[in-house]
Amino acid sequence: MDVRALVFDVFGTVVDWRAGVAREVRRLLPGVDGEALADAWRGRYAPSMDRVRRGELPWTGLDDLHRASLDELLPEFGAPDAPEDVRAELVLAWHRLDPWPDSVEGLTRLKARYVVASLSNGNVALLVDMGKHGGLPWDTVLSAELFGHYKPDAEVYDGAARLLGLPPERVLMVAAHVDDLVAARSRGLRTAYVHRPQERGPQAPPPPAEDPDADLSVASLTDLATRLGA
Amino acid sequence: MDVRALVFDVFGTVVDWRAGVAREVRRLLPGVDGEALADAWRGRYAPSMDRVRRGELPWTGLDDLHRASLDELLPEFGAPDAPEDVRAELVLAWHRLDPWPDSVEGLTRLKARYVVASLSNGNVALLVDMGKHGGLPWDTVLSAELFGHYKPDAEVYDGAARLLGLPPERVLMVAAHVDDLVAARSRGLRTAYVHRPQERGPQAPPPPAEDPDADLSVASLTDLATRLGA
Known part of the structure; x- marks a missing residue:
């Protein structure tokens, strides 16, 4: 990649x-x-x-x-x-949501080698507040709000690559949700799946451990950094 | 303020x-x-x-x-x-432009107390690259590109306050150019003028030392941090 x-x-x-x-x-x-x-x-x-x-x-x-x-x-x-x-x-x-325990370390390591940005349905002000609250070291915040479309609409993935000045295959979408990755892949982005078994709490059916259609499946953002040599 | x-x-x-x-x-x-x-x-x-x-x-x-x-x-x-x-x-x-010597320290101090964002006519990819090159600790990059208008069009200042979820009077525009501050003030933003006598080189007429219409005039971003208690 x-x-x-x-x-x-x-x-x-x-x-x-x-x-x-x-x-x-x-x-x-x-x-x-x-x-x-x-x-x-x-x-x-x-x-x-x-x-x-x-x-x-x-x-x-x-x-x-x-x-x-x-x-x-x-x-x-x-x-x-x-x-x-x-x-x-x-x-x-x-x-004011807290990061998962591996998020800040993983993003910090990845930032040294890659551009790291949110690509969230949260509005810009929410993402800026969240970044400050949790110390998330974004290079920039990208939000559905900038495109007037919510994920999984194509405009969000296309718009992210356009604003970053990159062809879609040089952008890796990282998500714990398979549907987000399906949509990103359909627009030409590369994809990485993160297994977050605690997201919906102990009573909910667990998410799959891996996404076989993704370029990578990882257990954490520090694992992602290691896999990407960062 | x-x-x-x-x-x-x-x-x-x-x-x-x-x-x-x-x-x-x-x-x-x-x-x-x-x-x-x-x-x-x-x-x-x-x-x-x-x-x-x-x-x-x-x-x-x-x-x-x-x-x-x-x-x-x-x-x-x-x-x-x-x-x-x-x-x-x-x-x-x-x-790949280098920050002025005071910029990273000033922004870092200001970030601890305020949201700090670019509001530039540079496109998003340019600003993201510049931030990484110079270690500028933006909470997010805001660009004319997000609004489809260049400064000093009103849409840029209005759009920045809207994306940040703030009334304009809670946003301070910081610039070394009086015309940028005039436009920001006309949209209700607070303004801070930074004196950058080296911007156009030693042969050019120097910019004014202060902008009497701005809320603040400062000599550097570290000076701005000090004046704002950051």
Whole structure:
């Protein structure tokens, strides 16, 4: 592979959304099951973006989609009267997710040899906040927001390669989700699968250990750095 | 000032374009006066962007504008037959400009307290390369390319605040050029002027020591960090 840039999915691949959201739910809504609300909230993630992808909604940033999903869920979780400031603060939980233990070391090693950038459905402000919170050493933040399309729309993968000034085969998409890699491959990017067995918690069916269609399957971002000689 | 993010002009403000371009001209076109070509090339910078700003050209990235200007200038500098690979490499000189001596320390200190981002007419790939070359610790790269408009068009300043999720008065534009700050202020951003007396070389008329209309005037990015308590 003659790869120059690595672009990373973030939710689940670089950061642990479930633990981070659950922690903020427990802090801000004592008595609500943090993990259960985190799972339900994340469950609305793809359907909410699909409404934008199908054109049923105009472009709407992820913070706003998160807020709408939260407002729908709070009555189900016994908190129909949660005040405005608590709702706004809960949405910011997604800006303050902690990296997986290997992420900062892996990205730092990879940055010495490659361009490293996010390629996430999170909005730019969310990704910038998350980078500062967790010390993620991005060369730059790339976001669906820059393209007005959510992954897995082709415009996101095409746009990332275009902004980086590279042909798609010199860009490696790194993700813990097979569907993201399928879409990236269909646009000509190289792909690396990261196994994140804890992403959905101990009760959920585990993700596959490898993606046989990816160029690489790795167990962590430090493993990825080692495999790429970084 | 209740500023959360600092956005930086880069050519002349953070990096020394004149010395960097001249060095590459001397390396790739021995016998050509490096500083003279650098000055002439930079002289075509604003006029070339103005053609895009007036709609005479569709959106054209800075690498392509740089290339067109170079092709026009080479005959004047006695190098009408410079080969394709030399021309392509010269355009990349703008990706490899060195920071002013205070830039990395200043940005690093500021990053600990603020979001720090470029806000440059350079294209994203140029800014990413420059950041890696010089070790500029951006939280993210913001570029005119993301907005399809060149500074001083309003869309660039408005777009930066929008992507950062901030009202304009919480964004501080930092530049060594008064016209950039005038435009930023007209869109509601706060402004800081950096005095860069070496930008255009020893023969050029020096820039003003201060901008009385800016919120701050400083002598360096370390000075800016000190003034902002970072």
